[in-house]
Amino acid sequence: MKREKEFWFVVGSQFLYGNDVLDTIDKRAKEMAEWISDNELIPFPVVYKGTVKTVDEAVKIVKDANYQEDCLGLITWCHTFSPSKLWINALTALQKPYCHFATQYNEKIPDKEIDMDFMNLNQAAHGDREHGFIGARLRIPRKVIVGFWKNEKPLKELGKWMRAAYGVAECRNLKVCRFGDNMRDVAVTEGDKVETQIKFGWQVNTWAVGDLVKEMNNVSDEEIERQYKDYLSKYDVATDNEESIKYQAREEIAIKKILDRVGAKAFTNTFEDLYGMKQLPGLASQDLMAQGYGFGAEGDWKVSALTHVVKVMTEGMSGGTSMMEDYTYNLPVDEEYSLGAHMLEVCPSLAGDKPRIETHHLGIGMNEDDPARLVFEGKAGKATVASLIDMGGRMRLIVQDIEVVKPIYEMPNLPVARVMWKLKPDLPTAVKMWILCGGAHHTVLSYDADADMYEDFAEMMGIEFVHLNGDTDISDLKLQLMLSDFAWKLR
Numbered sequence: 001m002k003r004e005k006e007f008w009f010v011v012g013s014q015f016l017y018g019n020d021v022l023d024t025i026d027k028r029a030k031e032m033a034e035w036i037s038d039n040e041l042i043p044f045p046v047v048y049k050g051t052v053k054t055v056d057e058a059v060k061i062v063k064d065a066n067y068q069e070d071c072l073g074l075i076t077w078c079h080t081f082s083p084s085k086l087w088i089n090a091l092t093a094l095q096k097p098y099c100h101f102a103t104q105y106n107e108k109i110p111d112k113e114i115d116m117d118f119m120n121l122n123q124a125a126h127g128d129r130e131h132g133f134i135g136a137r138l139r140i141p142r143k144v145i146v147g148f149w150k151n152e153k154p155l156k157e158l159g160k161w162m163r164a165a166y167g168v169a170e171c172r173n174l175k176v177c178r179f180g181d182n183m184r185d186v187a188v189t190e191g192d193k194v195e196t197q198i199k200f201g202w203q204v205n206t207w208a209v210g211d212l213v214k215e216m217n218n219v220s221d222e223e224i225e226r227q228y229k230d231y232l233s234k235y236d237v238a239t240d241n242e243e244s245i246k247y248q249a250r251e252e253i254a255i256k257k258i259l260d261r262v263g264a265k266a267f268t269n270t271f272e273d274l275y276g277m278k279q280l281p282g283l284a285s286q287d288l289m290a291q292g293y294g295f296g297a298e299g300d301w302k303v304s305a306l307t308h309v310v311k312v313m314t315e316g317m318s319g320g321t322s323m324m325e326d327y328t329y330n331l332p333v334d335e336e337y338s339l340g341a342h343m344l345e346v347c348p349s350l351a352g353d354k355p356r357i358e359t360h361h362l363g364i365g366m367n368e369d370d371p372a373r374l375v376f377e378g379k380a381g382k383a384t385v386a387s388l389i390d391m392g393g394r395m396r397l398i399v400q401d402i403e404v405v406k407p408i409y410e411m412p413n414l415p416v417a418r419v420m421w422k423l424k425p426d427l428p429t430a431v432k433m434w435i436l437c438g439g440a441h442h443t444v445l446s447y448d449a450d451a452d453m454y455e456d457f458a459e460m461m462g463i464e465f466v467h468l469n470g471d472t473d474i475s476d477l478k479l480q481l482m483l484s485d486f487a488w489k490l491r
């Protein structure tokens with residue numbers, strides 16, 4: 001999957017070495033960009049944009065990069081020494097994600113052939129340090145990747161960084177439709193929408209539930225029939241209540257129409273505000289999430305937006321991503337698991353088996369009918385849960401590594417999708433760390449986005465990032481959180 005968006009590869013040099021050297025650099029850079037583009041670990045084309053020798057050349061490329069929507073970011077490398085004062089005006093103007101790929105054209109030092117001509121041409125080992133200094137001195141967000149350009153490890157890093165940059169570009173245009181407000185009195189789903197738009201670009205606004213109901217009433221029988229058939233083609237049906245399924249079809253069509261009209265890729269609703277609706281959208285929200293829309297329950301617009309962004313970042317990957325909620329724990333020592341679920345809305349992209357449509361009574365909220373929902377088990381595998389919280393003056397992104405297992409119980413009377421996971425080093429320690437950070441009960445669970453990708457994303461966005469895993473030490477974590485508080489107050 002190579003998309004139409006691209007990354008620009010810009011090489012640093014200077015006039016000192018003569019035209020022959022510059023011609024060779026040019027040829028090699030082109031070859032490298034093409035080879036990297038063709039590699040399966042790299043999700044976007046890498047386009048060589050020239051070798052920079054002057055301030056003006058560097059500024060010109062950066063201005064173009066800022067202006068070109070198709071350019072998702074800049075990858076730089078210094079084949080020779082490129083004095084970094086040449087780069088200051090360009091890098092201070094750069095508005096796109098920036099990666100410094102400290103690589104080398106040759107993998108080995110050529111024992112017999114190495115001479116002073118070779119030394120003049122191949123200077124990345126010190127050239128990239130000069131380049132790295134100016135990045136540090138300017139204190140601009142940057143990804144530093146080091147390694148031979150054909151090796152798997154640096155290419156994997158580059159691929160993940162590209163995906164994070166793709167998520168950043170998506171954020172700049174992301175609109176979130178809120179149908180109703182946040183659940184009453186809940187703190188963690190709140191947040192500063194102005195600060196969020198400044199940092200992420202997310203446009204978070206509200207739409208009346210009444211407008212959604214009006215749209216639902218205008219959905220035709222043919223549209224419902226088409227949507228119903230679509231459900232039957234994707235999911236098993238384990239209910240006689242066809243009407244309830246069709247009601248969800250009506251809801252899905254109406255929500256989708258409004259989202260598409262607004263240009264929104266994410267939405268929220270709340271069981272506390274369903275005036276004129278007979279069911280909380282369950283199957284409807286689940287099926288929309290499977291199409292890439294972000295969803296947040298109880299008005300949680302942060303988790304909705306993040307769910308969509310992660311789905312975009314991980315496009316074409318085989319895992320799955322959903323809004324999730326830690327529901328309940330299994331606590332016997334050595335059998336510690338978290339059971340994730342929601343009252344209805346978990347994305348079927350997590351499913352390990354074919355989801356089935358069921359209808360059950362839902363006591364919470366204003367449901368007249370039994371809402372249809374998809375029920376399934378999440379597949380086993382490594383995954384992450386992520387939570388974005390507003391600390392007042394800054395956003396904090398918390399990411400925890402988890403291992404999803406096949407649920408250890410059948411839970412035949414649990415009428416919702418369920419995902420069960422293990423935590424490292426053990427559940428109580430991991431949950432303690434999560435709570436110390438202020439992580440929410442709602443998360444984005446993803447089999448595809450790992451902590452590296454999130455860290456790159458957080459750096460590009462200029463927000464705080466906390467990664468929790470089996471190696472996290474609680475004392476270090478407390479210190480990190482305390483120092484972060486000081487640091488972010490000074491900004």
Ligand code: MN
Pocket residue numbers: 297298325342442
């Ligand atoms: Mn919830």
